[in-house]
Amino acid sequence: MLLPDILILSACLILLRNLPGRNLQRNLLLILTVIFVFKLQPIVPIRNFDFWFPFLSIGLTILCWHLCSRSTQKKDLHDFLIILAAVVCVELTRLLDIPSLFTKTRPPQLQPFLVVLLLFLFLLSLTRFLHISDQKIMLTSGMVFLIFILILLKTPSLTLGTSRFLRMISGQSPENAAVSDIRWLGVSYLVFRILSILIDTRNGRKFSMLLGDFMIYVCFPPALSAGPIDRYDRFYKDLHAVPSELSEDFIAALERIASGLFKKFILADSLSIVSLSAQNSHLWIQPIWAWSALFFYGLQIYFDFSGYSDIAIGLGRLIGIHLPENFQHPYLKPDIAKFWNNWHMTLTQWIRSYVFNPITRKLRSDKTHPKPQWLIILVTQMITMLLIGLWHGVTLNFLIWGAWHGAGLFLHQHYYQATKNWIINLQGHNRFLYHVYTFFSTAITILFVMTGWIWFVIPKTGDALQFFSRLF
Amino acid sequence: MNKIFRIICKSLLILFVLLVLYSLTQPVQWLGKISFYNWIFPGRERLPFGENPRIAYNFSLNNLDAMFASHKLHRAEKQDEDFRVLFIGDSSLWGTLLKPEETLPGRLDRQEMMIHGKKMKIQTYNLAYPTLALSKDLLILNRAIQYQPDLIVWSMTMESFPFDKQLSTALVENNLSEFLSIAQKTDLHAAWLPASITPDRYAMTLLGQRRDLADLIRLQLYGFMWAGTGIDQNYPSEYPKPMTDLDPDAMFHGIEGPYPDEMMEWDILSAAHRLAGPIPILIMNEPILMSHGKNSEIRYNFYYPRQAYDVWRETLLKTCKSNQWPVLDVWDVLPPSDFSNSAIHYDATGAEKIQKLLSDAMESILN
Structure with missing residues (x-):
């Protein structure tokens, strides 16, 4: 998350918190969540994949909810339509001449978008059909698929192959493929959140979260890029608790965000200059400097990660969600x-x-x-x-x-x-x-x-x- | 909501007060003098310069105080038997692609030399800075003479002389008020110099100076990398060699034939001597690549057409002679193979050859 994203998100969450009516608040939070999945996604060298990766995140979330949920409320359709509308809105920004409004580059053309959307709807219907026949097999398949995605994205040779393939289908030269091409924001966290529900459901636990609530839980913008990985039942309680006055949370949230910004953008970014890296590991002349660089790396990774967690926890508090602690000295x-x-x-x-x-x-x-x-x-x-x-x-x-x-x-x-x-x-x-x-x-x-x-x-x-x- | 509004108002008020205080105190001016170099980290062998900090562990900044505070000269002690020589010049002397010990100053450092009949230890300091402008050299010289030099070696080339080069370097552009005061002190009147500077209010605010402040912090951080690795520039394993096949172009800075004297900053040479006072300045016309490729009968290299360079060189030598300034003309002593990535950047072998000539020249003018 970059500084402007944090500021925009803070302002949006404060505005949401002050809106009257829980329903309106929650629906707008859902829209905000969907839009921020696109907005936070960094630029990807493969054409249109700064749109398709967030699209996949949302698609995976809906599919997995579909596999697990026993919710039969009308509200789910309503949530689905809200999510769909938000995604279509992001796609339609292609027609506007505003660069980087919701996506880093212009969204894809309408035809491929509609084709992929139809494919997704078909897949959704198919899972519905298969889901009825044997849920356990479907849940296991879902888990295997998610683990496969993680392996694909975490194994350099497979990631390179994926990049080549994606470049090819995007009409780009596969020769320029690199491991760093596959920058799918927050996919590790997203997969772990979804996996926990698949495992719990497979173990017989009843899962009846609404689609919108599930989407907000899995893709909650403050925690999307670097965690924390909250438990869905705990998150759900916060999401539906009657919010206290914002002023109670406001100071605590500001303190947390400020502390996170200081850790991430001042301490960690400064330490990154002097810390050990793969590039400088062979350059150190004397042990004292090598030790120092190593300790600086340890501090850098701590401040970077805990700084992001602080920002996420602070942003969460702005909307009344108390994300769990991730680092305690x-x-x-x-x-x-x-x-x-x-x-x-x-x-x-x-x-x-x-x-x-x-x-x-x-x-x-x-x-x-x-x-x-x-x-x-x-x-x-x-x-x-x-x-x-x-x-x-x-x-x-x-x-x-x-x-x-x-x-x-x-x-x-x-x-x-x-x-x-x-x-x-x-x-x-x-x-x-x-x-x-x-x-x-x-x-x-x-x-x-x-x-x-x-x-x-x-x-x-x-x-x-x-x-x-x-x-x- | 009221409480939040009050908090925001108070925060903005405190921020406003801090910003006003900052603008009034202008801390960036004295913060540059505070440095970890020569204290926690060893001082740098050359002035900070670099375009790729993450690899070079060095970068360009405009704060002269900070630049000098990071140099090993800043805290160097001078013993009775030490003979302090300061080197000013451009990238060829600074040592692009050369390690500090491979540069001319690096090679001459700690050598013993007979000076006025007495054996003395040469203490050299590289104060060259990789941009081509005499104005920049004068700016650095003004700071350098505060460090009690016994001799100044000024390495220069024709490209540093044209008027249009003088304000083109960021260092002069961002230290223009200091340069104007040097010009006043040395009675330098130049057509390209503005009479005065209109103060830029924005540049005095925290926002206007955020880059300068960040640079000060970065300079200290890169000090750690300098201390730990001894690296202060990027040393690529491969780089483009200077062109030897040249365009059939006889122009220098848009003018064909000899470049007019009245468009070159000869006065800075006199100003520098006035500034140095009794400290001798040895002017060195630095080596250039003489290509033997296509159109080499028109041009020596990428920078210089033959005719313009020859006339300039003659004028330089005449000026030095008429003013009795010592000069070492080594423009043609190096073969093309001794140049690295530019027609004025010599490599370690080239530096070794020049070192001998320079050492002799120093000895002859000091005895």
Whole structure:
């Protein structure tokens, strides 16, 4: 999100909050959501894909709602028409001579738009038909499809292939294809939000959210580009709660947005100049500068990400939605487990709910071949962290980064079990020594996390190892 | 809603007060003097300049205070046995595509030399700046003489002389009031100089100076990269070589034949000597590429038609002789293979050759 987008969004949300009537407010928020899916999408080198990617985001959301929902209200049709009207409005801006009104480049011509729209409506009807016959298969297919999309967009070779294909169908030269062509805004977050509902529904949980509410939840503009990943039931409560006076939220929202802007646009952007990168990893002359660049990278990624989260939380509050916290001073935590409980919290909670807990339950419930506790911990923590790594990109460096943290969590768990009583004793009897201990354990945790970033930031393993050698 | 309105009003009022205070105090003027260089980071070997900061870890800015504060000269100590030589000039001396130690000043630094019968250690500082205009050199010289130089080496070429070049560099354009005061101090009267500057109110506001302020912060941040990597420019592995096949064009700045003296800024040479006072200035006519390709009988290179350059060079030498200014004319000493990406940018081999000639010239004028 760029500064002008944040300002426009803030103004729109304040205006919405002050409108009379919940229905009007909610319908306008739906329109705003749809329009901002297009507006926030960055420019894409593939012709018209700054329109088609948001279109796909909206299409996927509607399709998945269609698969899960048991809502039979008339309001859903009403919501569908609102969404359709908003999308058509965005498309029709093609006829106006206002550059970058809702999309970064001119929307596509009317004929291809209508063809794609008709195809989408056909697909929607088809899922309706198949949905009735076997919902479970449909839900599983939906999950597989979403995971496939994630893999496609996160694996560089597949992304390049996708870019080539899209360039070809857009009449552009596939030779110019690049991984960076596929800039689909917020797709990782969107997929995780939708996946959680598909999984829950598949597990038998009743899902009866209205289409409009679901669209607002999945594509909520403040949280679209960088999270947090809210839970739909919690979001739904906020969306339908009677809003308090804006003034109550206003100051808190402003403080949060200001803090986010400072973190993102002042601290993170400044640190990006001096922090470690794939390009400069081999240039550092002395270890002191290499260490500093590494720490600056760790701080940059924190301020960048938590800054965006602050902005999202602040913007959410303007409309009365309390998005969950995503970062709570993670670098000040005394161990790696606490670090992960406070770093990108909504992602870790998501993975815990949908990966860690089910695997742990599965491994523990196997009574015929009982597995030792340490193996269960190792397997679950490793899988969890590897998945978090792969979520950032299906490449070796992210896999190693995930394994680095998985191993760290496993070792910490063992260390904690062995020293638990001693630490509790220390905490109760010698506060000074306990503080010294906490200080050193925090320092070691920071060191572990920071050195882990080397795998994250340097894509080539050889370069990363070379950078490790530069630290000493 | 009233409460929100009150908050917005109060915020706007505070913002307005801060903006007025900013305009009144003009902090950008003294903020430039505050620098992490020569304190946390080592001072730069050359003045900051660059067009691709993310790769070069260097960039161009217009705040002379900040530029000098970032240079290693700013905090350099001068011992009794040190002989301080400051170099001013354009990109060929600054060292485009050369590492700091490969430039002329870099090669001469810490060398020992017999000066007035006494063995002294040469302490060189590269104050060249990659734009072609004598006015810019005068602006830098004015700052440089505050650092107690014993000798100034001024590397120049014909392209820096025409009137239309003098106000074309951003450094002079953005420090015009300082240049006007130098012109007044040195009795420089030039047709291209404005008599006075009308103050731009907007340029005194925070909004008008936001770029300058951001540049000051960026300069400090890139100091970290300079300190950590020792890189201060982009060194591409491949670059276009200077043209040797030339157009059949005998014009220099739109004029065919010898370029008129009255359209060149010869007076800046005198002004510089007046400014330097007793400090000797060694003028160096820098090497140019002499092509042997197509139309090389008309032009030496991309910049210079033969006739215009020859006449200018003759005038330069005559002017130096009549004023008894020491001059080193090395215009033709380098073969085309010693040039890198331009007809005036010599490479490390070229710099090594010039260094010997310059070293001899320095020794001869100082003894």
